[in-house]
Amino acid sequence: MTISMYEASVPVFSARLKALSNVLSIAEQNALDRKIDPQVFLTSRLAPDMYALTRQVQIATDHAKGAPSRPAGREVPKYEDNE
Secondary structure (H helix, E strand, O other): OOOOHHHHHHHHHHHHHHHHHHHHHHHHHHHHHOOOOHHHHHOOOOOOOOOOHHHHHHHHHHHHHHHHHOOOOOOOOOOOOOO
16 A cells, blocks of 8 residues: 555644644633733743743644655745744
């Protein structure tokens, strides 16, 4: 059985990004319910040697946009990381 790079990567990244979006929505609602500025979560780290949540989301999306582009020999889309 043959599987394409698209089949092996894009659906996986799509599902994981959807799950990440759901988790972020739940966290946002939790912050609002508890009257916590959502920015607190975005700039927090679970451990001192970890990136803040904003940077971790950027890394997740960078992997999702780069994985299909590189094997296809295409330029990876570039977006400013200015969140």
